[in-house]
Amino acid sequence: MAGLLEHPGYDEERLKRAAEQLPCREVQAGMLLSLMGEPHQYCYPSIFIYGHRASGKSHVINVLMKELELPHATLSCVECVSVALLFEQVLRSFFGCDVASLLPRSPSLTDFVRIYRQQSPARQTRYIVMEKAELLRDADANLLPALLRLQELVEDNVTVILLSEIVWDTFRPNTGCFEPLLLHFPDYSKVELQQILSQDRHPSFSAELYSFYVSVLLGVFYSVCRDLRELRHLAALNFSKFCEPLAEGKVKETDTHKLWKNIEPHLKKAMQTVYLREVSSLQWEQMQQMEEETGALKGLSAHTHVELPFYSKFLLIAAYLASYNPARTDKRFFLKHHGKIKKTNFLKKNEKTTNHLLGPKPFPLDRLLAIFYSVVDGRVAPTASIFSQISSLVTLQLLAQVSHDDQLDSPKYKCAVSLEFICNISRTVNFDIMKYLYDFL
Structure with missing residues (x-):
């Protein structure tokens, strides 16, 4: 050429x-x-x-x-x-x-x-x-x-x-x-990405093996990511996992089907970190090692060591409060000059604190944002960045969207993290969430 x-x-x-x-x-x-x-x-x-x-x-x-x-x-x-x-x-x-x-x-x-x-x-x-x-x-x-x-x-x-x-x-x-x-300059096609990424092959392995690895990587990520730099980062990050069976002598370079079966689940988990960068490369590797050792952690939302942006932490705290607190208690918790509210009026007769046993309840987007602006430190303007971070929390499976896409009114969400997880997140931003949970009054 x-x-x-x-x-x-x-x-x-x-x-x-x-x-x-x-x-x-x-x-x-x-x-x-x-x-x-x-x-x-x-x-x-x-x-x-x-x-x-x-x-x-x-x-x-x-x-x-x-x-x-x-x-x-x-x-x-x-x-x-x-x-x-x-x-x-x-x-x-x-x-x-x-x-x-x-x-x-x-x-x-x-x-x-x-x-x-x-x-x-x-x-x-x-x-x-x-x-x-x-x-x-x-x-x-x-x-x-x-x-x-x-x-x-x-x-x-x-x-x-x-x-x-x-x-x-x-x-x-x-x-x-x-x-x-x-x-x-048009985007690179899949064939062009294969050609470019294959040039970064590891010197310890054959060009054919690395080309096969790149084809597996593109087969998983190409539908969601066309960014050459992001794909190159993912290829370097996950190649050691791909080579584990070879290093242990379990398979040969020609056993491409076994290599593919070993790496595909790992790559699908890595899809949760594409573009978001809530976790660094080192954190991702440590989390995978922890999962292999304990066998108890499943999915990114189960890890208590995920590092979120500052406002994403407060959005998650607000989502947890909206999921486990009745909507009628918002004025009592988040309105500064709500006046005196008697406990007899505030608590229903014979009401039991079972919200955490019943599980999270759905809440609308406007309630989430109202609680968020009440608990976050300082004044925050409602920008596109805040809404994009809500989408990121959904992608990370920390929030679950429960309303349908064709629904005309405000979307609804549910918080998908545990009490221990949200307490750990709250400690990182010096927020005492227990004072705002209805079940623990």
Whole structure:
């Protein structure tokens, strides 16, 4: 496939080395080279490269810049928290620290352009590569339009390459701007993921064995995860478990069916940790060892050592209180100025504390959020992050959704953890849950 990177302006050996590092991305690399042209030619002022996460955008750019030895400045819009830092990094990459020090304390775009134009013109195209470019939408209104036509402003052979996970239509300012050339990086197909992941084979085992392991991994995860970095992480995390029967001498490399039967249940359990990162790789391995030793722990929700985000812990506490406390007691527990409530009115006659024996009861989403905002420390705005963490708790089987998807009213949930589990979670956030449980008054 190295022929796809043929270009009259670049050395063939360099192009061949670059192609070897770009499996399944030779077509996109070839298109990018066509847009860039020969080194001494003026390139198009700005190029916008977009595609989903882990689709090879940054990798292709970095390999081409490094192997072809092109003058470039690679910036992360996450790290460049100010315009001054962005201008400084560009000048330092192209002209050195002495030129970057000429910028005033709070430089404007005019200062940057003035200092740039005072330097010697480029002998070949200079490239400014900006990763996570979607953050530029939150910068000064004139920054993005200026970067798109920077070549015209500085009167030099410079091209700005923007890398983003979202489409260009969400960038375009209302006032209009110079339109960059668009280049799309599609997601990797299953065959391409198989080819790329198979290159990471363990030196102690044959390429055929690791290729089979990758096919098993993709057979389990491909329907829920297409992210190359996530799949590579999962492949490295679970390969030792796959090789256990081989290390113990129970099977041979050719016994693929036995190897598949041994690893498939383990991979299905690992599906609960995809993207969420509530547990680290080390925690996941420790939990699997604990399960093998005791044989009593089943499923991720049974582990008391799961590390949850801060607000997820309070959401789980609120869910437990909503499941085991009658709804009529919420005012008594969570309303500060509820007035005096006599115990005779609060407790029904001959009522027995059997909520924990009867099991968790379903509760609506609005009640969960009301309790959550009452028990959490500090003011928390209702954001999409809170709702996504509720979905994560359902995925982790710590919450169970009991209402149907086609139900028009608010969804209902039940808490699926034990009293011991929620007490352990409460201790980590210094919350005394026993004071809020109706059964233990």
